[in-house]
Amino acid sequence: MNISNHMKLSFPSISTNEGFSRAAICAFILPLNPTVAEVADIKTAVSEAVTNAIVHAYPKEPGTVYIDAKITDDRRVIIKIRDTGIGIEDVQQAMEPLFTTSTDERAGLGFAVMQSFSDRVRVRSAVGKGTTVTLEKIIHSAYDEE
Amino acid sequence: MVDLTYSNGALTARLYGEIDHHIAPRIRSEIDMKCESLRPAVLILDFKAVSFMDSSGIGLIMGRYRCITLLGGRMEVVNIPPTLAKIFTLSGIESLGVMK
Structure with missing residues (x-):
């Protein structure tokens, strides 16, 4: 599997950057001619992961959120959303639908949405070191570009 | 974000643009303020002009449901x-x- 394109972003964990990260990912995958539904899926999954980092990773003061996105030559999009924040004690529990530690009207559906809107979701986390969420999705071609 | 209109006991909230964790709290406070002062019989959330929504929008809907x-x-x-x-x-x- 060869990487045909690659980009990296980093930004402070402030909520205005949720929209920025969606727009950036959207622009990055556009050369693959994704369908409207595929764009919506990736934007939604990225928005959930970035929002999680912004809401949970840095409770005291804003830290940095890193995005590393790759496109492979078999049209797979691999997006890593990483923080160096407090980490998640129990990843399995955090991924359960409706589980939330937030009191701010969060639905607790973040990971459920990521799982339903991507082909694959991996979460690695260490307490005190941070969390990396990896989202993968194949963009099917509307036209055969051979 | 949101346009609010009131007529005959119905408060209509026309949402527009992108609803995420950044914008949801502002929409919430605008709707809740009007709900508390007008006490409408029905709150209508209109999503016609919403171009994007993540689970923050779901939290927003569930919260307004509880409130009304x-x-x-x-x-x-x-x-x-x-x-x-x-x-x-x-x-x-x-x-x-x-x-x-």
Whole structure:
């Protein structure tokens, strides 16, 4: 599997950057001619992961959120959303639908949405070191570009 | 964000643009302020002009449902664009019986 394109972003964990990260990912995958539904899926999954980092990773003061996105030559999009924040004690529990530690009207559906809107979701986390969420999705071609 | 109009006991909130964790709290406070002062019999959330929504929008809907129910009113969710159908289905909001 060869990487045909690659980009990296980093930004402070402030909520205005949720929209920025969606727009950036959207622009990055556009050369693959994704369908409207595929764009919506990736934007939604990225928005959930970035929002999680912004809401949970840095409770005291804003830290940095890193995005590393790759496109492979078999049209797979691999997006890593990483923080160096407090980490998640129990990843399995955090991924359960409706589980939330937030009191701010969060639905607790973040990971459920990521799982339903991507082909694959991996979460690695260490307490005190941070969390990396990896989202993968194949963009099917509307036209055969051979 | 949101335009609010009131007529004959119905408060209509026309949401527009992108709904995420950044914008949801502002929409929430605008709707709640009007709900508390007008005490509408029905709160209508109109999603026709919403171009993007993540689970923050689901939290927003569930919170408004609790709020209007406590005030003795009911809620309707209308004009869900096809691009948002998937997140609405996933959320289970359909089971509240508010989707028209």
